[in-house]
Amino acid sequence: MCETKVMKLMQKASFLRIHGDDDFKIIDCYQICGFKLEIGVDPSSGRGYGSLVWEAALGLCQYFEKEGIRFSDKKVIELGAGTGIVSILVALLGGDVTITDKPELLSGIERNVSFNIPSSFKPQVKVRALRWGLDINQFPSDYDYILCSDIMYIHDSIPLILETLLHLSNEKTTIYFASTLSYGKNVTRLGHVTLSQYFQTELVCRYGFKDINVYRMCLNTPTTLQLHI
Ligand SMILES: C[S@@+](CC[C@H](N)C(=O)[O-])C[C@H]1O[C@@H](n2cnc3c(N)ncnc32)[C@H](O)[C@@H]1O
Numbered sequence: 001m002c003e004t005k006v007m008k009l010m011q012k013a014s015f016l017r018i019h020g021d022d023d024f025k026i027i028d029c030y031q032i033c034g035f036k037l038e039i040g041v042d043p044s045s046g047r048g049y050g051s052l053v054w055e056a057a058l059g060l061c062q063y064f065e066k067e068g069i070r071f072s073d074k075k076v077i078e079l080g081a082g083t084g085i086v087s088i089l090v091a092l093l094g095g096d097v098t099i100t101d102k103p104e105l106l107s108g109i110e111r112n113v114s115f116n117i118p119s120s121f122k123p124q125v126k127v128r129a130l131r132w133g134l135d136i137n138q139f140p141s142d143y144d145y146i147l148c149s150d151i152m153y154i155h156d157s158i159p160l161i162l163e164t165l166l167h168l169s170n171e172k173t174t175i176y177f178a179s180t181l182s183y184g185k186n187v188t189r190l191g192h193v194t195l196s197q198y199f200q201t202e203l204v205c206r207y208g209f210k211d212i213n214v215y216r217m218c219l220n221t222p223t224t225l226q227l228h229i
Helices: 055-067 085-092 103-116 119-124 157-168 187-195 222-228
Strands: 026-032 035-041 075-079 096-101 125-129 145-149 174-180 199-207 212-219
Touching: 026 055, 035 085, 035 103, 055 085, 055 145, 055 174, 055 199, 055 212, 075 085, 075 157, 085 096, 085 103, 085 119, 085 145, 096 103, 103 125, 119 125, 145 157, 157 187, 174 187, 187 199, 187 212
Parallel strands: 075 096, 075 145, 096 125, 145 174
Antiparallel strands: 026 035, 174 212, 199 212
């Protein structure tokens, strides 16, 4: 592993603070790419893992900052977006973003979008239900970027995530997939091995202390498949 790829993960910019709002009791604040993001989280909402910001999401945001990646006029979709932090940053960086998760997560994402994205940007942002493997036919296959952070930790989800990525991508699509490898025992590693049979996969950044890898992936074409035979 190249030492320069091992990064420190960004910290919250301020303390958690109580917000006088029935939707979000806690707001986490982050400084990234020159933006201050205020992300409502609610661990007691009963909406599952998606009501928190996971560290791979922070790793992906920080990777975009480090690399100076901009998304102007790019069509982007995020899977299992949770609070929506990654997509919100990508929308502020110019992307035309579809933020997806299970239906019960969408109201929280919409709140975070309205807190953080100026109304002039809002036409670029859609919040939609996408349950992996189930709703995929309601989405096209012409995305420039697909984003995923900490979504591969359950064994049964691996084929569903694979099916969803295969449906959404074409040979020009770039997937950025950040994963905390230590979650779900070996499921995350197994999932990435499975995906690497269908996508060319490159480790582009690692946050060693947190065991987070950021992968860049693109669909195997017949040419690249031949090279692997
Ligand atoms: C560990 S959280 C990560 C959330 C966010 N990506 C982050 O890094 O902060 C996993 C996310 O995947 C979503 N998820 C789990 N199973 C799903 C499924 N079958 N279809 C769509 N989303 C799913 C959860 O609702 C949750 O938001």
